Amino acid sequence: MEAPLALYRRYRPETFAEVIGQEHVTTPLRAALNNNRVNHAYLFSGPRGCGKTTSARILARCLNCEQGPTDDPCGVCRSCTDLARGGPGSIDVIEIDAASHGGVDDARDLRERAFFAPVSSRYKVYIIDEAHMVTPQGFNALLKLVEEPPEHLKFVFATTEPEKVIGTIRSRTHHYPFRLIPPRTLSDYLRELCTKEGVEVDAAALPLVVRAGGGSARDTLSVLDQLMGGAGPEGVTYELATGLLGFTPDTLLDEVVDAFAAGDGATVFGAVDKVIETGQDPRRFTEDLLRRLRDLVIISAVPDAPATGLIDVPQDQGERLTAQAARFGRADLSRSAELVADGLTELKGATAPRLLLELICARVLLPGAYHGTEGVMARLDRIEKRMAIEGVPSAAAAPRAPAPQPVARPVQAAVAAPEPPAVEPVETTPVPRPPVVEPVVAASETRVVEPVHTAPEAAPESAVVEPVETAPEPAPAAAGTSSGLGLVDVRRLWPDLLEAVKLKRRYTWILLSQNGQVVAVDDKTMTVALVNAGARNSFTSGGSEEILRQAAIDVIGHDWRIEAIVDPSAQPGAEPPLTVTRPAVAEQPAPPERPAPPTATAPEAAPRRPVDPESIATARGAIQDTRPAGNPRLGPPDDSDEHAHRDDPDADDHSLGGAQLLERELGASIIEEIKHD
Structure with missing residues (x-):
């Protein structure tokens, strides 16, 4: 039993109408044939297997057809049958492989035989394949013949590298560039061939065959022929194509x-x-x-x-x-x-x-x-996708837009509901916060002997700290983000956390920005490392843990327990100032001033005594000497309250005098108090 021909030979086009993917070439060639304006020399260029040599044979068939020159050969005359698919070939159509016949001697031999008239056809056609392999001497030997050929002579040069054909030859030809066949056109053509061959092909396997062919019709048909030869009763499957062609499943x-x-x-x-x-x-x-x-x-x-x-x-x-x-x-x-x-x-x-x-x-x-x-x-993109999957509201978890008062507002409302008159003075009393360095001494001279009194003045701290654990708002956000945040994510959001802390309490912000960094995070605990024991004691004893916890809820939407440790190698989360100066205050709109209610006139309880300027200077020096030695970078906070948040306990706590604040925040003590009669 004789084996069949390869697919690319069995289905080689015989007319221009059967050529696929080269309409930009076949259409003008057919028009030139119909108008009897055929040139004496053509240059067909393009990638391999895209139809250059086949189109040259079709052109010769159209020129020598008894009904021609025509764009649709009859297919029954001697010239058409000789040049048909599987035909013996015509003696008047000579194909030369320039890869082995590209020298000057071959060109001279061609030139001598070209002047003889065709044997049985209208034209003698020379098809020179791989024309870029012709040597410059060979092209020069053909130059006169190509420029002024006999009337019965036609040339078709086919090449994959037209730039290697010398310019004097190119200028005497009509150049038609062939292109790779589009994948969709090639897929439809393969599907049609499979139907003709009666072979079942998986729809997912055809794109792989097209990819393996790379846009070349001949290469693609060779790949399909190989798959058909190795196919079983079920036809060409996707598994067979991926395994044989080496593609990833x-x-x-x-x-x-x-x-x-x-x-x-x-x-x-x-x-x-x-x-x-x-x-x-x-x-x-x-x-x-x-x-x-x-x-x-x-x-x-x-x-x-x-x-x-x-x-x-x-x-x-x-x-x-x-x-x-x-x-x-x-x-x-x-x-x-x-x-x-x-x-x-x-x-x-x-x-x-x-x-x-x-x-x-x-x-x-x-x-x-x-x-x-x-x-x-x-x-x-990943943050947005995670928020969309977990259902976290963007207002609660957006890292760049922390809400100023997402937790304190409902807490204040809950406290103020039973006793509006008792809570209202706490929110509106414009009593300035006792400064830590300079004005503290003057305050201590007038208020150090005052007893801790008036229950409404102690209300802000309890209003901020105690009800927060029962506030229902932060719980959904914490549950939605607990599984996706690690140490890298929290460190990336650390500057936003510091900004939120700054809005709540400036002293805590100074401690963390100049002395602290987050070092560990899990689902329940955030561990913050401070550079020395003095900074850690100030952080834990002053209620700063609660401030940082609330800031984490506002910015990230997760409720962590804050744990402070001492780590001298910890790098601060923000760049420290070059000198020990007051930290820069972010530009924020100042809160509207409210008139002080008559119930908040605390100085009436004890008349003010005159202050000696020398005593202020002496006390200032004492405070500078008693600053904690382990925290030299801690500068004095801004003594202006115009940017202080209303939830800052240092701004509203009237129960503490200057000495108590110094001892609680800085570990300092008054070494001498000067009294005047």
Whole structure:
């Protein structure tokens, strides 16, 4: 039993109408034949297997047809049958392979035989294949013949590299550039051939055949012929195509892409190990992964791309790609595709392909490692996706927009409801906060002997601290974000936390910005390291833990228990000032001044005594000497209250005198008190 011819020979086109994907060439050639304006020399250029030599044979067939010159040969005359598919060939159509006949002697021999008239046809046609292999001397020997040939002589030069044909020859020809066949056109053509051959082909396998052919009709038909030869009773399956052609299965690509979207490093590196252990080419896997990311980028920009044919995939695979694209942000997809594309270039000729492939995957999994625009946008995409999945309201979890008073407002309302007259003076009393350094001494001279009295003055601290644990608002936000935040995320949001702390209490902000940094985070506890024991004692004894906890609820939406430790190697979360000066005050609108109610005139309880300026200077020096030695960077806070939050206990606590504040906040003590009669 005689074996059949190869597919590309059995289905070689016989007319210009059968040539696919080259309408920009066949249409003007057919018009020239119909108008009898055929040139004496043509140059057909383009990639291999796209129809150059075949079109040259069709042109010769059209010129020598008994009904011609015509664009549709009859197919029954002697010339048509000789040049038909599987025909013996015509003696008047000479094909020369310039790769082996490109020298000057071959050109001279051609020139001598070209002047003889055709034997039985209208024209003698020379088809010179691989024309770029002709030497310059050979072209020069043909130059006069190509420029002024006999009337019966036609030349067709076919080449993949037209720039190597010398300019004097190119200028005497009509140049027609052939192109690669579009994938969609080639897929339809393959489907038609499979129907003619009676072979079942899986719809998911055809795109792989087209990819393997690379746009060349001859290469694509060779691949399809190979698959048909190895197919079983079920036909050409997707598994057969992926295994024989070396492409990555879609299931493995789906696994890797889903792991990228979820940040699952174990699955990603497990897939890389599977690629290596099964003997697949890491470069081919990277190329397939890049193609998948390219499809997702297109679907992200054009959601109906699979339905409209912009991406040539089966319907079920198009639905999977749409679902995968929805798990990414556009910036994250673009960044991932760019990283894989760069890695594909690095893999060329690499001695350790597995190592490079794992590094590529690690870069895709770590958007936080890049501080440029792409990394920031990728991190924002992931935050938005996490918020959408977990159902966290954007107002509660947005890192750049902390609410000024998200917790204190309902707490104050709960306290003020039973006794409005008792709580109202606490919110509106414009009594200035006792400063820590300069004005404290004067306050101590007039108020150090005053007893701690008036219960309404102690109400603000209890109103801020005690009811917070029972406030219902922070609970949903904390439950929604507890599972996704690590130490890196919290450190990234640390500047926002400091801004929220600054709105609540400036003293706590100074401690944390100049002496503290978060060092550990879990679902229940945030551990803050301070540079020395003095700063830690000031932090824990002054109620600063509660201030930081409330700030974390406002900014991140999670309720942590704050634990302070001493770590001299801790780097402060904000850049410290160059000199010990007052920290800069952020520009904020000053709160409207309210008239002081008559009930808050505390100085009436004890008449003020005159203050000696020398005593103030002496006390100031004493305070400077008693500053805690372990915290030299702690500068005096701003003594202006115009930016102090109404929940700042230092601004509203009238029960403490200057000496008590010094002892509580700084560990200082008054060494001498000067009294005047």
